[in-house]
Amino acid sequence: MPERKIIHIDMDAFYASIEQRDRPELRGLPVAVGYAGPRGVVATASYEARRYGVHSAISSVRALRLCPQLVFIPSRMEVYKAVSQQIRAIFYDYTELVEPLSLDEAFLDVTHLPSATLAAREIKARILAETGLTASAGVSVNKMLAKIASDYRKPDGLFVIEPRMVDGFVAGLPVERFFGIGEVTARKMHRLGIRTGAELRERSEEELVRHFGKAGHAYYGYARGIDPRAVEPNRIRKSLGAENTFAEDTDDRERLLAELGAVREEVWRRVSKYGFRGRTVVLKLKYDDFRQITRSHTLPGPVETPEQLERVAGELLGGVDFGGRKVRLVGLAVANAPETAPVYVQLRFDFGEGPEERPVGER
Ligand SMILES: [Mg+2]
Structure with a gap:
């Protein structure tokens, strides 16, 4: 383990x-x-x-x-x-x-x-x-x-509780205090003369399985400080994104590419920090008339390098026709699937502050 x-x-x-x-x-x-x-x-x-x-x-x-x-x-x-x-x-x-x-x-x-x-x-x-x-x-x-x-x-x-202390702690623990031994099971253990971890440890695995079925294997482990249960997160991250609203709207593609670069760096920083694996790259633009568009590209596997993200993001931006409008916001996200609606955090470069860690709308 x-x-x-x-x-x-x-x-x-x-x-x-x-x-x-x-x-x-x-x-x-x-x-x-x-x-x-x-x-x-x-x-x-x-x-x-x-x-x-x-x-x-x-x-x-x-x-x-x-x-x-x-x-x-x-x-x-x-x-x-x-x-x-x-x-x-x-x-x-x-x-x-x-x-x-x-x-x-x-x-x-x-x-x-x-x-x-x-x-x-x-x-x-x-x-x-x-x-x-x-x-x-x-x-x-x-x-x-x-x-x-x-x-x-x-x-x-x-x-x-360090590994060397485990035996002592478990031995003195009443069985009803074990995480994973419920009230009903504890009562049944009491009837069998098992009140503490030390007493639980005296029973063979075979005997515990006979009395408690498959759970007996787990109880045998608990008595020895062994618990293979993983932490089960109830929230699974589906996307990581960042966006930035410009001080001035622009249709200058050079300037937009630079702004996209800053957003992309933040996205990559977060992808690395969380070890996030997503294969869909989403570009979001908001125009000066507040209309918003997104363009996405789904790769065969997860985005693995910053260069890969840069290439896909650049291609997505290159493929957009602004239709004579100026752009006021650019966003970029990596999502785990094409159908995921990404969440973006707002960058705040203008104020010289770091980006906010809290997503704008948690998903
Ligand atoms: Mg409490």
Whole structure:
């Protein structure tokens, strides 16, 4: 199995922390996000509330019995979703391989980076700077261990499980805490006298398969810190493009070719950064009457070199008849298929700034 570097990020008491951030009068108080009525449940409890034994998923009635001064706050899902988007945008600056588990949790595969620990530290700092919230990060060689690690120093923790530490961690872990062993399976394991990783490890693979079917093979691996599951990204990039609006409209082909060159360099920079493979090159022009045209060419295989991109882009531009109009914008994209509608980022040369990393319209 190839060595992986996996980060698991888990926001601390996510909904409750957002409420305490936005309403300073709630800071330091036991807060539960959820509905306080007779059939209500706690969605998230602040750390102050957790000290009383108030946890997510317990009934509100029970929560109030445990902590009579508990402050109930109705949930604001739209706000939580917006913060979640902010956090994901930070993740995508480090890797394309992001697998969200919920609004406040995700796996990141950062095998391509020199240090996963450094990336995790940076991501935590950026989340704090950009959202005012703390996250806990776990770093290890697979998803299961990264998830265990993020939980180990909560809140605001960063913990790395190195290969030599794996055995000890897994041995002491209750089976219900393994990522991949659900509640029903955990109960069945309890009935078989298996409560911890160490006890799980005592059972043969054959016995586990007899009790749990094919999943038994996986459980046998989990007990040894082995987890082959890949981070499954839920967003797949289909195109990379850049565009530039000129200060002055032009029909000078020399000048246009130069402008196209700058856009092309940015496209190539991003293609290389993300290791993107696309075989369709799309040229976009917008005229002074705001009409827009695109021309595309699909190669037999992915664009492999900047020279190849330059040649195709130049040919596409050469084939366009402006019809007496001037051009106000030029865009270039590489897409994974002819039918893909590309996304372009706007260059801002005029202001001496770098291009914006955030696509104009995410696809
Ligand atoms: Mg969380």
